[in-house]
Amino acid sequence: MIESVKILTNSLRIKFKGETIENFPNIWLRDHAKDEQNWDRRSHQRKTNTGCLDLDIKIKQAKLKNEGQHIEILWSDMTNVVSYSSEYLLKHLLCKNRKDFKFRLWKKYQIKEDIFLSYKDIMRENGFKFFLEKIYKFGFCVITNCETNLKAVETIANKIGYVRQSIFGGLWEFESNQDKADSAYTQEELKPHTDATYSNDAPGLQLLLCCDYKAKGGESILVDGFKIAQNLKKNDKDLFDFLSSVEVPGKYIGDGVILEAKRPIFKLDNNELIQVSFNNYDRTEFRLDELQTLKFYEGIKKINNLINKPEYQWRHVLNPGQLLIFNNWRILHGRSSFKGKRKMAGCYINMEDFMSACRVNGIS
Ligand SMILES: [Fe+2]
Incomplete structure (x- = not known):
């Protein structure tokens, strides 16, 4: 669940429920837009030509939806908003807490x-x-x-x-x-x-x-x-x-x-x-x-x-x-x-x- 977001110059600061706060760079988020324009849902492949994205791409607007289950972002190079789920963002945190670590090392x-x-x-x-x-x-x-x-x-x-x-x-x-x-x-x-x-x-x-x-x-x-x-x-x-x-x-x-x-x-x-x-x-x-x-x-x-x-x-x-x-x-x-x-x-x-x-x- 996401508590709040803050638009920075080249990234989005996301505060998740609990203590986790992380900055997601704009270019990374834009590259991972999974809407119809940018993503082929049937083949699970990217449609976006990443090499043509502006490295300095901006977020015009970022809104929390469904009590923090999603963020909707309006990008400077698009007209439709792109939705990102809190689950997806948590999965790709840089500093994952490894509570889900499933290996049991044994003697x-x-x-x-x-x-x-x-x-x-x-x-x-x-x-x-x-x-x-x-x-x-x-x-x-x-x-x-x-x-x-x-x-x-x-x-x-x-x-x-x-x-x-x-x-x-x-x-x-x-x-x-x-x-x-x-x-x-x-x-x-x-x-x-x-x-x-x-x-x-x-x-x-x-x-x-x-x-x-x-x-x-x-x-x-x-x-x-x-x-x-x-x-x-x-x-x-x-x-x-x-x-x-x-x-x-x-x-x-x-x-x-x-x-x-x-x-x-x-x-x-x-x-x-x-x-x-x-x-x-x-x-x-x-x-x-x-x-x-x-x-x-x-x-x-x-x-x-x-x-x-x-x-x-x-x-x-x-x-x-x-x-x-x-x-x-x-x-x-x-x-x-x-x-x-x-x-x-x-x-x-x-x-x-x-x-x-x-x-x-x-x-x-
Ligand atoms: Fe062997």
Whole structure:
């Protein structure tokens, strides 16, 4: 709700109910006019040619409507008024208060049984929203009672977005396989890592369905990378800042491709952590000066210590019919060693498609 507005030379000062006051520059407001003349409602695209707007554009009149639910603005270059809702303006505040922050950073003890959802439930409309919300908040969940075939993986993937094609194909099945180049096919322990540090657009979600398990060991291990980041930032801000600025390269060679990409272990956007990338298996050569080199390896050591602490590791042996789904931009995954037969199926989904599904369901 808007309490009052004041027209300034090149901006509009808006006082919202509560304490929030913000100046919205005229040119920004004019560029975001969503009336019929300036906006195509069918395609959700701008009609205005922004480059032709006067940077010094003026507001002739600004009136509150519907008890502050809207402002109507008369622009110096238009004859009709343009309406802006208070909800729209609040959504685009520069200094958002982050009460709506929905991530729940976790340690092992904070993960409860409700992380398990049944296949039947997530296929229902309300259940599906609840399922997406769970992944959004905690970074993962386990779907139980799935059929043990690729079709089950595909059905879940298509409900969220679509199956991503990668060097491993779209949908994949594997048992331990010595012929493949990737460490994921061994029976050895896999330390917590994120997948595809060698890809500029690492997969957003990974789905892993247990199809057969006649083995000993093979616990799936998950670690909340955002929690690790929070810990490091709190206890060694200098090191955290360093690790969020140094770009670390990852490389994949095999199956006729050489893929390489680089980004910081903690990738920030406007000071907000958006992605954790940590894969000691796939890191390739890069040089820093001597002091920075030492600092980088100190960082690796600290992260390695944290992600291997039992208090940060959620562990679970997937049984046939259980599908683990996790956010690969946040959750590090690993697997303890095993002996015997373990057959898995899975796929990746792009981050942008997961985020789209969240927006469509009013989650993010
Ligand atoms: Fe992996």
